[in-house]
Amino acid sequence: MTEMHNARVAILADSPLQRHVLQQVLADNGYHVVLNSDPERFDEAAWPTVATDLWLIDLSQTEESSLVDALLEGAEVPILFGEGQAPERFTDPFTQWEKRLIGKLKRLIGDPVAAVGPALETLLQDQPRPPRLTLPEPLANLPLPAGDPAPEVWLLAASLGGPAAVKAFLDALPGGLPVGFLYAQHIGDGFAASLLRAVGRHSQWHIQGVRPGEPVRCGEVVVVPTQQELTFRANSALDIVERAWPEPYTPSISQMMLNLAQHFGTRCGVIVFSGMGNDGTASAPYVRRRGGTLWTQSASTCIAPSMPESLRESGLATLTADPRGLAEALVARLAEQRS
Template structure:
């Protein structure tokens, strides 16, 4: 089968022979062309240079050049290959995985644990690799239009939205008028998924403390990894960033991050609780649930910020925010890793402004000061 007839070409890099076999077979069963396997970072880079895959799956703990070294070398050498990190969880691995995402890795999936079935792992792997392949092939199409190479045809069902004709696309709208709030500072809710750790690493250090009535964040990540993300953001940000454990107070100087594997709810107007309800649309945490709780407790005193991510989590919550008279900012397509969550809200006409990531900090500050 030719590479163009598959869902994309993939290089698998992992120092475990068993894990390479599991990954490769799972990907082939899902319709991908695995064009090479590497047991260390140097071999992974060699395969990337020779095979030029659409995606690479990457273990971070490998002999010789480790996964972080691979990511930095790809960036240094201008090899624009989306990387899906496949990592076991431990405190050390979690911190390293979050560092990899902040360095530019496309997404993260946790390795299956001993005794777990592979069906859920396979579904997640397929979803994340397919999104990464869609971005890679889409960029090659843009390069072909510009005369920089031969286009690869992207599968029509890819979850990454093709870039619109820049001449037909309107400029990002200015902030639209909406009902004035009561004068109370808003609760800021930030929702994101694929590409979120990198976006948050740029956004959070530029936000002041205090900020509004407080900040709640939902980032789609596997259980265990969100603690490392919170610690990394806390180290770099004026706001005190904490992975919520339940019972924390919503405070102007604090940003509470939903833990992977739990929904983030409000216990009352001033404190949060965690919920172990079923995943909604395959997601736990689900941003829609957090947003609805905030609207229920704070009415229109809400500022919703939706960053890069697959799917449409946040859309139902955005409808509730607009109905209550709150405000909504979404990240523009040009700075998103995946223009899914923001686009769902923008296309529904719910966004008060659609802005590139570098313009969002100032817009957020302006909104909470209104």
């Protein structure tokens, strides 16, 4: 199997629009498209020279193709037939179509998000502590809320490039804020401990795993588990249910957003940081209907901008900034609420 974060895909599709959509979807989800061609315009004799880990074939008009026949007989890498014509973007059918396609790619040639765990090593190296924002007077004059159940809970959502961005956000935040966080990070198994150390090493915020039966508290960042769904009890305590997250993402940011907004309504927010794909966009309308707030990291500061850009393009995000700018905006928002 190829290195998961560099999986190569060759596309053969007879519709120009379909080729465009497939190119964008695969690139947004971390796959490297090495060929994107109409099979009728591609030299059949040249296919053995294409360095790919998978052939993706999507034919809507061509009934027979000698090129496809040759691939089926001689290709030494997987051949995947597509999910049919892509529905209109930003619709539920498109989301389901994309999930099916990416889910199959992950099973056949690996998950690009596997690169997130090893990249944590760079965050564990010695680095100077960044400057922290000053706690504004309206908040500094209040009793220290650390350890109290959080009156507001915000979800920090990230995929590829997320740990560095979330770390920069938390490094900038002063302690003593009346808010708690959940942190949903697409990451492979076996990196939970490294994630806690890497993201929290310079922060005044306590990064920890889930304690079922306990609420999210002020001063805490609770890391969402990757294998089991996280929900809330009637008293706002956290609860882990014995079911897997909906495919193809673990954890599913979209599902976590639904669970959070259903319980906290106007007392919740979501910040989407660097990441591949569009996990979270499908649930954004529900979060807004429940009165929640949606912010995104600016594309120019992301390693992988497609996840925050997808939410921003939906028109539902109300603020876009770099990680420090997002921290400044949150501090200002909390200070204004209590001034």
